[in-house]
Amino acid sequence: MPRLPFEVQSRLPAVGTTIFTRMSRLAQECGAINLSQGFPDFEADPELFARVQHWMRAGANQYAPMAGMPQLREAIATKLQALYGAAYDAETEITVTAGATQALFTAVAALVHPGDEVIVFEPVYDSYIPAIELQGGMVRRARLQAPDYRPDWAEVAALISPRTRMIMINTPHNPSGAVWSAADMAQLAALVRGTDIIIVSDEVYEHIVFDGASHESVARYPELAERSLVVSSFGKTYHVTGWKVGYLCAPAALMAEFRKVHQFNVFTVNTPVQLALADFMANPAHHLELAAFYQQKRDQFRAALAATRFERLPCAGTYFQTVRYGAISDASDTAFVEWLTREVGVAAIPLSAFFTDGRDEGVIRFCFAKRPETLQAACERLERFC
Template structure:
């Protein structure tokens, strides 16, 4: 095998294989139930697959338009207006992306210059910081405090400087399951008012909000919408994470910049899947029923965990449940999830992976986007050992 021997300076010297890949690999090696990485172990409806096959057979197998198939952008515009009362021009203000991670990376690449400061809330999803650092941006962190993981607005205000270019938010929040309120969005609008700060709103779990609450999208508030790049995910909504299709909403001035990068970063997303998603979106119940679907799983999983010594933290949205394990073990959180995987047969994610300094609060995250039988077996194993 050839060996590269020239000096090499890494652009991301502290980054290795993600915790999600590591834990999924360990789960596979150990034959453990994988409640670590956030993907379902069940399938989408057959009708969605049939629509993909239909459009493939109909000949839509070449490049789609750079911004996305018009039919899908129209369907997104219709959904967003129905849910949030916001009008986005499908031609100029909506772009289909190769998943949400690409959308987030492209937004940062398009709008952050070297030396710009970007504020993130931690625990923070692992793709945000590398995207910022690759553009020469400076990461500023606001800590979300357990167990509610609410934003600290005084702490955020203290971080704002003339160099602040962007604030990245995530609601419903991965990994904690916290959901921002209308009051939080009012605070965000107040903090950014009169500034040139861009908000990147990661809303990939927008349809998974529990207990009758509503998702407070940045699109609901015209003031916030005017400065926001909003990201969502068909993979999360329709149980097809491997398709890697998402979308972005933004006012035209921001979208023009986004598309400049998008066209070279990805260019376009496969055509038949886009057309199938447009067809599938014609029935709104397919996304409107998602909250009840996952709330039933959340409630069943929490009921099963009641037989353990875990302390269950609040879960207001997403398909993740966080727990404290102090009554079970005094191991560091990474060592504890490795023990869980090897000895108990259930894989989870340590929350320290979401902190820049590896802060260990004795909290781990389970994914309950699984079949009922999978969750029941996981709870039985955990109850025997924990």
């Protein structure tokens, strides 16, 4: 193709290919076991596939309503009531989205104005900051510190100003695996009380919380729920990340603004998949048993890592395990994961990718949403070299 006859003025000049794409590509090139990008290497329940096929053959192949199929929104409302005691109206307060990332982006696009300040917690999932900057918002960063990655509420309080429009939170937290407590939610509620600050709560790993702990959704706390947009993901819950279906729930006034943008950047989401998910949700065990399922994988992976020189950091939720590698190498975290992929045959993600300034704390992230034999093979390689 010929070169453009003009220079493109990028709206995201500092953004390139994501670390997740780069590491997955490198893993494929090297024949490495991919524990970098967060997706399972096993299939979902065949019952879910059967329900999709049923609805396709039943003729449910045209546009769904913009907000989502009523059956699925009702199923979501039932789940939110059962788990968190939260009463969301399926008609006006729940919208089905094309995955969680679209929900997050649309929430920011609908509610952040040029010059508004948005507080995020670093290490931060990579989609948050570009969404804010594209709306002309100003990012304010609170720092989560290794090894436990707990929020420093005094720091957050110091970041709040009259221009603070939104706080974006993520629990259980990617990449650290930290899980916020009821005390954290009380601190957050105290900070926003009496303000017009909106909360966007990324809860895509809501069902993956370990050791008997409960997920403290903002939906559980009326004082927070009344100002929050809550995001979740069917892909994470039902092992179908490629389907890209999630949802967002919020008070009707916030949802009305969200839908103004949603109807133009997505409009609607795959109809037969929505109906299949509604059917599948009728059995709550499909999401209630997820914590035990992934805790077994976490425990297998952590036990195997004990035979290596990695320092295992706490993992209270998600399907990610962070480790320090200082006893193995003094290389940068990016150089280390590249070496790990090329020479050891296991791909991981450097945590510096989750810091805007590339802060390198000598920590990397593995994904353990894998079959037992995949985890065993990866750990055998790690034990030989690390």
